[in-house]
Amino acid sequence: MLTKRIIPCLDVKEGRVVKGVQFVSLRDAGDPVELAAFYDQEGADELVFLDISASHEGRETMVDVVRAVAGSLAIPFTVGGGINSLEDMKRILRAGADKVSLNTSAVLRPELITEGADYFGSQCIVVAVDARWDETLGSWRVYTHGGRRATDWEVIAWVKEAVNRGAGEILLTSMDNDGEKQGFNLALTKAVSESVSVPVIASGGAGSAAHFEEVFTTGKADAALAASIFHYKETSVKEVKSFLKQKGVVVR
């Protein structure tokens, strides 16, 4: 039986791992290669690296990071952040990443999803969606530029569009829940998971092992992503997995 995946996320800036709480206030948390090996040992099913470098040099450094991680890691990993063209995807995937994650660039130019999927296959193309509840819309609205800019897209319409264009997986972040540690956004995750045929990774709000159970059962997520609770050792991948096993959720 296919297991539910636990995915630690590492934010990388200029080659170093940092973590933002609700997209601001960063704290240095270490070396990407070491952290990747640590999480592999801990039983992480995959890793996501998010490049938050603003500079060209930072982006170049990311390719080196990807190469170093790929050389030592025996589980899949995804790289997101600053991927704006097919050329960017080629650089990252050829450096050894298994998947790339597109966010703002996919909203600005949805054809990019298709270009990537045609060239590398859908399984390499993750579309990351930052969503926030919108009263006037009566649903969740899609945001870009690290959550700073509202778009015209309603989340369900956008994820369907993304999948039609070739997205192989959706990485769904609830901006309302992110950083609050009160649990994942179950309603949002369930709504998205039930409206697309591809796997959905829930993100934003993990504060305890119980939150993972909820998002896999009620939220119907295929995978769940978290950062700070793992980085600051509030819980561990191991602990979360043993809790899930007790609750009858199938994990590796």
Add this chain to the structure above:
Amino acid sequence: MIGIVDYGMGNLFSVSKALERLQTEFIISDDPAELAKADGIILPGVGSFRDAMMLLERKKLATFLKNHVDKGGFLLGICLGMQLLFEESEENGPAKGLSLLPGKVVRFSGRDSKNNAYKVPHMGWNKLTFNNHSPLLKGLEEDYVYFVHSYFVVTNETEVVAASAKYDVDVPAIVAKDNVFGMQFHPEKSGSMGMSLLKNYLSLVKGRQ
């Protein structure tokens, strides 16, 4: 020495990195003359079956692979590389494969027998069930490996299926017949279990030298 077939389909980097970690010599090439120097071949690949076969034909690699196997050489297909070992695929209309193993490649329906929707691709960690003895499974216990695929193999020759994984149907995960092997999952991305499986393949190749 291992020859990794580079025909422009997919990520050869992680396969080659896995071989480096296992301290195995390898070459990466699309040239049959170069690959002929290798003792065992690995055929990786992600993407479309039809495109892959077209490239293998165009670069004369299809003939090379068939000859290599005829001469008793070892061949391991990974992911799409495993599917290519079979007779045909329904991906983008029927396309002929290498026909080294009996069977065909079909798409997951996305609906189970009770008409409930399930996710396609089959993506993530799934547990292997060992069905038949194979030298690839030597010393190993049933464990989880990492899959990413939307198509799977259907074969009437059950003895070819050394291991399978449950995803709506029994998905052939490791196939083996004489000197031809295939893994539907990515051993190079499957942690220590994947590395052990690759190691067993390398031992087989080494044993023949």
